[in-house]
Amino acid sequence: MKFYYFHLMPYPLEHGEPSSWVTLSNRHYDPAVGHVLYNQYLDQLEYAETLGWDGLCVNEHHQNCYGTMPSPNVMAAMLVRRTRRARIAILGNGLPLRENPLRVAEEIAMLDVASGGRVISGFVRGIGPEYYSTAVNPTHSRERFYEAAELILRAWTEPGPFPFDGRFYRYPFVNPWPRPLQRPHPPVWCPSQGSAETVEWAARRRFPYLMVFTPIKRIAQIYGEYREACERSGYTASRYQLTVNLPIVVAESDAKADAIARRNALWVYHVGLRMPLQFWQPPGYTTEASLRRLLAAGLKLPTELSFEDLEAGGYIICGSPGTVRDKLRVFADELRAGVVCSGFPAGTHEATLEMMQLFAEEVMPHFREDADVDETAGVGR
Amino acid sequence: MTRARELTVRGVPVRLLSGGAGPALLFLHGAGGAGRWLPFQDHLARRFAVEFPSHPGHGGSPAAEWIEHISDLAFHYLDLLDLLELERVHLVGASFGGWIAAEIAVMAAHRLTSLVLIDPVGIKVDGWIYPFLFAMDLPELVSTVFHDVTAALALVPGGEGPDTLLELARERAALARVAWNPYLYDPLLRRRLARVTTPTLLCWGEHDRVASLACARVWAAEIPGARLEIFGGSGHVPHLEEPAPVAAVVGDFCAACEGAR
Numbered sequence: 001m002k003f004y005y006f007h008l009m010p011y012p013l014e015h016g017e018p019s020s021w022v023t024l025s026n027r028h029y030d031p032a033v034g035h036v037l038y039n040q041y042l043d044q045l046e047y048a049e050t051l052g053w054d055g056l057c058v059n060e061h062h063q064n065c066y067g068t069m070p071s072p073n074v075m076a077a078m079l080v081r082r083t084r085r086a087r088i089a090i091l092g093n094g095l096p097l098r099e100n101p102l103r104v105a106e107e108i109a110m111l112d113v114a115s116g117g118r119v120i121s122g123f124v125r126g127i128g129p130e131y132y133s134t135a136v137n138p139t140h141s142r143e144r145f146y147e148a149a150e151l152i153l154r155a156w157t158e159p160g161p162f163p164f165d166g167r168f169y170r171y172p173f174v175n176p177w178p179r180p181l182q183r184p185h186p187p188v189w190c191p192s193q194g195s196a197e198t199v200e201w202a203a204r205r206r207f208p209y210l211m212v213f214t215p216i217k218r219i220a221q222i223y224g225e226y227r228e229a230c231e232r233s234g235y236t237a238s239r240y241q242l243t244v245n246l247p248i249v250v251a252e253s254d255a256k257a258d259a260i261a262r263r264n265a266l267w268v269y270h271v272g273l274r275m276p277l278q279f280w281q282p283p284g285y286t287t288e289a290s291l292r293r294l295l296a297a298g299l300k301l302p303t304e305l306s307f308e309d310l311e312a313g314g315y316i317i318c319g320s321p322g323t324v325r326d327k328l329r330v331f332a333d334e335l336r337a338g339v340v341c342s343g344f345p346a347g348t349h350e351a352t353l354e355m356m357q358l359f360a361e362e363v364m365p366h367f368r369e370d371a372d373v374d375e376t377a378g379v380g381r
Numbered sequence: 382m383t384r385a386r387e388l389t390v391r392g393v394p395v396r397l398l399s400g401g402a403g404p405a406l407l408f409l410h411g412a413g414g415a416g417r418w419l420p421f422q423d424h425l426a427r428r429f430a431v432e433f434p435s436h437p438g439h440g441g442s443p444a445a446e447w448i449e450h451i452s453d454l455a456f457h458y459l460d461l462l463d464l465l466e467l468e469r470v471h472l473v474g475a476s477f478g479g480w481i482a483a484e485i486a487v488m489a490a491h492r493l494t495s496l497v498l499i500d501p502v503g504i505k506v507d508g509w510i511y512p513f514l515f516a517m518d519l520p521e522l523v524s525t526v527f528h529d530v531t532a533a534l535a536l537v538p539g540g541e542g543p544d545t546l547l548e549l550a551r552e553r554a555a556l557a558r559v560a561w562n563p564y565l566y567d568p569l570l571r572r573r574l575a576r577v578t579t580p581t582l583l584c585w586g587e588h589d590r591v592a593s594l595a596c597a598r599v600w601a602a603e604i605p606g607a608r609l610e611i612f613g614g615s616g617h618v619p620h621l622e623e624p625a626p627v628a629a630v631v632g633d634f635c636a637a638c639e640g641a642r
Contacts (some may be wrong), residue, residue, distance in 0.1 A: 022516070132516055137561040139554050276518055283515060283561070284554030288444065288547055295543045 001332050001367040002375045004055035004089055005048035005356075006245055006341040008067040009041045009075070010272055019275040021064040021129035034068065040349040042075070046082050047353060051360035054375070055087035055120065057245075057341050059191070060094050062126075063133040066272035073107045080115040087376070088115060091191045091210060091245075091341070092122020095152070096144035097134045101169060102176060104148070105155040109180040117181040120380065122189045122210070123149050129279040139284030142197065144168045149188075156185035187380025189243070194222040195290040203229030206379055208241040210341065213273075216314025218297070219244060220335055239338035240375040244331060248342040249318040250359050260355075261318040262307050264345040269310060273302035317342075321362035332367055339375060383418050383426075390460045396442055398433040401426025404494070404639050405467045407458070408433045411476030411618065412514075412556050413536045415440025421620040424628030428636060429471065434461060436478075438555025441548055451503070451559045451567050455484035462492060471635040472579075475499040475620050476591070477556065480565070486581075487573040495638035496579040497631050498600065500589050500617050502560075504571040506596045511565045514591070515557065528588040528616030535621055574603040580641075581607040582634040584627055586615030608634075 011034065017024050045056045058075040061067040069075055072090045079088050088111065093104045104121075112119040125145045131138040147166045151174070154164070160175030180186050190202040191210040199222060202209045209226050211219045223242050230237040247265050251257035280301070286294065300309070310316050317327045331337045344359065346352040383400035398418050406429035408422065415435040425431050436454060437445030448454065458481065462470060472493050474482030479501025486496050502511060512525055523533045538545050581604045585597040594611070601609040610630050615622040 132513075135562045135564075137557060139558045139561065278516060278518060281550070283550070283557035288551065291547060291550055292543065295546060 001328075001337070001370065002054045002240065002339040003364055003367075004057050004087070004339055004341040005045060005053045006057040006091070006343045007041055007045055008059070008268070008272075008343060009038070009069050010268070011037065011065040011068050012267060013065045014271065019279060020066055020272055021275040021279055022132045024065060028065070037068075042078055042082070044349070044352055044356065045079055048356060049083045049086040051356055052364060053086060053360070055089045055339075055341075056083065057089040057091050059091045059122070060124070060126070062130050064129065066268070073111065076111050076119070080111055080118070087118050087120055089120035089189065089341070090122055091189060092124040094124050094126030094130060095148035096141045097126045097130055097136050098148065101148035101151055102155060102171060102174065105152040106176045108186060109156065109176060109178050112180040112182055112186050113178045117186075119180075119182070119186045120189055120376070121186045122191050124191050127280070128282045128285055129275055131282045131285060132279060138282035140168065141285055142287070146201070153185065153188075156180050184381055187376045189380060191245070194218060195286065196225070196293065197287060197290065199226050200229050202226070203237070204233045206235070206241065206381065208243050208339070208380055210243045210245055212245045213302075213315060216330070216335070219314070223335055223337070238379050239336050241379050242335070242337045243339035243341060244335070244337045245341040246314075247316045247345055248324060248359065249316065249345065250321055250324045250355055250363060252320060252358075254319045254323050257318045257320060257323070260346055260351075261311075261316065264347050265310070265316050265318070266307055268345065269302040269305055277301070321358065324359070324363050325366050328363065328367065388461075388464060390457060390464055393437055393445070393447075393457065394443060395437070395461060396435040396440055399431065400433075401429055401431045403429045404471060404635070405430050405432060406471040406473060406635065407462070407467075409458070409472070409474035409478030409481050410436070410439075411478050412552065414475065414478070415552070417535065419535055419621065419624065421624040421628050424625060425473075425632060428632050432465065432467075432470075434458070436481075436555065439552050444551050445555055445558075448555065448558050451480060451484055452488075454481045454559065455488055458485055459489055459492065468492070469494045471495045471497070471638070473497040473499070473631060474501060476502060476617060477560070479503065480567070483570060483574065483577070484567065486577045486579055487570065490576065490578045493579040494642060495635045496577065496581040497584065497634065498581065499584045499620050499627070500586055500592055501600065502565040502592050503567055504574070504596075504599065504603070505563070505566050505568060506599045509593060509595055511591060513564065515553070515561070525590050526617045527622065528586060529614060529622040532618065532622040571599075571603060574600070575605065577604045580638045582631065583607055583609045584619055584630065585609060585611050586617055586619040586622065587611050587613045588615065589617045591617040
């Protein structure tokens, strides 16, 4: 199994406002605190490479305290020059949020060339509140996503210049310099929460599917649908196309891990992801078919999940090294996930570094049967 | 008595409520008002043959993914007039429906005997930004739209199951398709209002927090000869908050225009 270190770069604020997104006033953001946090977070990502993680992940969110990376490419750029081996996974750029998605093609190509071909390029739609923050029409979200993705893939693979004339994006000359180093283009991943349309779209293109913060039962179901969609497209999914993002809390004992997780992992769900329903679901963001599926599944909002729900549901993994190994075995052997992207919410910077070291020494080595395999060979393009 | 019909207008299914007798009057509803024949329509139906269609994607109509711009809805209603063989009508639009009505009036004033706009949105007014209703939960929405919040009871959905929720989601999406950004207006409409040669009545709730009285005065200045009536007990939806007095003023205005033809 491959391990990627996933950072949200939260601004861990406790507050009583109804939303941590869109309307949470930025007067709560102290740039002096932010300076310390950004540098600690980047230190953690760099340390992850030292400890043996295979990849480092950044992502894009806007106007919130949950994740303070409005431009993931900026963070990726800093990591590229401070690391040598690890893959840099940008999970991902919010394509429909861009007025000029050709800029994504350019920036990813820059990073790929500078890093010697270590970049993984996630394509996402952005979550609901992002449509309030950027004012992009959410009813156009899906179509803009497909159109921007097609534009970027063509820009990376077809010799330019060529014209592109879409519904939302139009260019008389598509001809980005530089071209990406990886051939035919950097691996593309699709982080998603399981909409049927995205599963089908990703499977058809061999783009790995990343389940983000999802209960394990639903991961199993969506992985099944993805594998079936791959078969319909005439091939069998590699395990490295099935990836998962879940927070892991590991400590010397179950009791200690439990206490840390209650204090820190819970913040993500109860504060970081606190927002009203209308932000989660802007008009037209989800198709009626997927909305019907969501209603039938009866999924809870993050703030409605208790710690017990999160642990029992498999949203997070928490425990002593032995317990964490056992729980990860379910992901490795039953779900057959090939890549685990995880954050390690521990509270302080020092505690996080310790937790990372414990994981790297006591858990990771037990899942290294595939140490010699290149997880990006043949997938994502 | 009202009758409900399902029509097909250039391939688009339309739910149409009709009632009353007299000269034809087309009523265009606002968000959340689809398919609800309320006291306002009853009052008008005593003097006019009221045609009350649900906008595509609203009131249980199928999703209307062909709609890209507010003018698509204006053309859609010109097509409906053709289908109903109505040469000229009195056109009454409230809020979002008022925006559509104004778009129709700048395109085809010759099809209108009179134009009544009840707290319309649709134009950019300097110094005014429409509050972003899509971001509001229900209590905030109600207190923003209504001055008399008891009037909101008339718009309570019929059910609570998945089908009702999906219907509400479809309505929000249909509205967002044309109104998300620019929010609740068409940048080209305001300067075209000078083309409206139809006699025009503007009805406005004094306490409108969606489109303030400042908006009303801009509309009144832009549409040649428009008359402005203000209703002191209302917010954004006077036809729901004070149906009898609003219907009386609207009815008298339309009747006078009818007589002047």
